[in-house]
Amino acid sequence: MTPQSEAELAEIIARAKGPLAIKGGGTRGVSGAGDALSVAGLSGVTLYEPGALTLVVEAGTPVEKVQALLAEENQRLAFEPMDHRGLLGTDGAPTMGGVFAANVAGPRRIQCGAARDFLLGVRFVDGRGDILSNGGRVMKNVTGYDLVKLMAGAHGTLGVLSEVSLKVLPQAEACATVTVQVSDLERAVLAMSKALGSPYDVTGAAFDLDQEAVHIRVEGFDASVRYRVEALTTELSIFGEVTVSLGEGAAFWESIRDVAAFHDRMGDVWRISVKPSDAVALAPRLEAEGLLFDWGGGLLWALVPQGTDLRARMTVPGHATLVRASTETMAKLGRFQPQPAALAAISAGLRQQFDPRSILNPGLMG
Template identity: 50%
Template sequence: MTVALDLAPTSEAEVSEILADCHARRTPLRIAGGGTRIENPFLAETLSLSRLSGVVTYSPGEMTLIARPGTPLPEVRQMLAAEGQALAFEPPDLRGVLGGNGTPTLGGVVAANASGPRRLLTGACRDHLLGVRFVDGRGRVLKNGGRVMKNVTGLDLSKLLAGSHGTLAVLTEVVLKTLPLSPARTTLVFPGVTETTALRIFTAALSTPFEVSGAAHVGGTAYLRVEGLEGQLAYRRDRLLALLADWQPQVMEGAPWDAIRDVAHFAGGGPLWRILCKPTDAPSLCQGLRAMGGDCSLDWGGGLIWYRGPGNPRGLAPHATLVRRDGATGPAFPPLTGAVARLHDGLRRTFDPAGILNPGLMDA
């Protein structure tokens, strides 16, 4: 019996029925939350998770949040802030970059492993993901992990699904660890510096025990953020000021970290690429990218380059993802080769043997 498709399911059971039917008929699906993470040109029926929304459980005392994938990220932030907590990995909001009308969702954050400047100190989204419930490409409902740390035996599938962009399974519930909000923060600013100088500053600061929680370079200015309790924050700030005195740092309160997180400086037109690299390679890569006619910014102490401009940067930087097309063509994700490609194909065949989940998005 063929299941009548409702492509905006409100329950896990409905997701399972839809995927089982699409698997049997080999009907491809475009998996979407708020549509605010990456431009997906794949043309197919869209399975929207926006109605599979809501917080299942939030325990501030246990610092644990359980929610469905369509739960809007702004609502989650507001709820956690009311309890003095936050998602420590600082997920970015790319609505300004992509110019869409959608709302970022918690499932989209996990599916993209979306992580902001604080990843430098606290780790990525997947490092705070305690467990998941999901439906695979056959329509099977599965779960992995739990509600506390270190309770997983065998393969931790939640870490595998984080960053898979809906190509392996459809998330129906996520369990995330929350952390207290830092009561105070300050930023050291270094105006008029190149990427090469910024990397020297980052290297010096990040080799200290002073827990720098943000290191970015935007528009010729380098930024270093420190967060924590007021008393110890002043000590760490002063030690960093003394250490980096040769670069004449300035102290800035209310620095634009939300804008840095959301790549607001590259909102608007032009193809936008997200490039992962070794921090020590960032200055030379930026020099080559600028020679292509575009502009760059750095995050994660140089481990993340945002490039806006013409051309395909994969000739210089293999790990480049096309986030905003604006006329650019070709696959969004870099092609895989060798053992990595074989492993990727094997996982796809295991989780989605009919190839119905976002085909072409990560394997083109």
């Protein structure tokens, strides 16, 4: 089922007799049980005010279309959503609704926040088939209960997004990457922490264990970038040899964003969120065949043999999400980290309020 309007979407949900598997672009391989319901037919830009840095789009609008539109005005999606297609071997086109339903963000999250932090308003259809809206279309008109951020990251279990209003930001004039050769994970985390704790407005901090290299990104006006790069080069030289790349960082940081190092390698892929200081003790316990560190060490991407339960090896507080695995492993281990009892009760209560018939991606998030 692919409704062509919000009203048709609401009618389909209201008349549904069983579970519905909500689908955006189908690029992340995340779907609940039931009849497929795609929002791809809800596509288009309904409002764009470059001067106000605001954009309103229907949920099925392809991310690539939005990025092309913003580029014409020298603007961007600052939270740089990850493209999962290379890692998962999927096709289709990522959609704006899918990005916010999963709260997808890339390396720049450490500086500007997650996708949810750019949401101004949403329209969605709940499990009863009612059309609801919350927030506003411009930054000065955001009022009411914050259902906006509640919908971000709910993966369609509370409602099906039909429209999103969001803030955009100007494109940076210049970009530079400072690379430090560091072979030791503990020193790598210290180097990233020093960069992030500096006054130089770092927008990316990643560590490639295979290449033994810490990468620090700086963006902004050209003169400012050059000044900050010079200062960071001096401060980070205590950790290892420093090199600088000016002006050609987009493709490199996209490869970090999309975990390109694991695209052509066999095995399951886990996404683990922990405190950067805890990553040092946790990493060797994972016994992974490949490890990548983003967000200053707070985000670990781990490549492990098929069927490995990394949650059983978690010795520090955090969340482990199974991103790529066989259907059997996914069914056995579950995609998402089990919630503590108190939080699970709150989540169940919210689902009962928004989806009393339990038809929207049932079982997807517990």
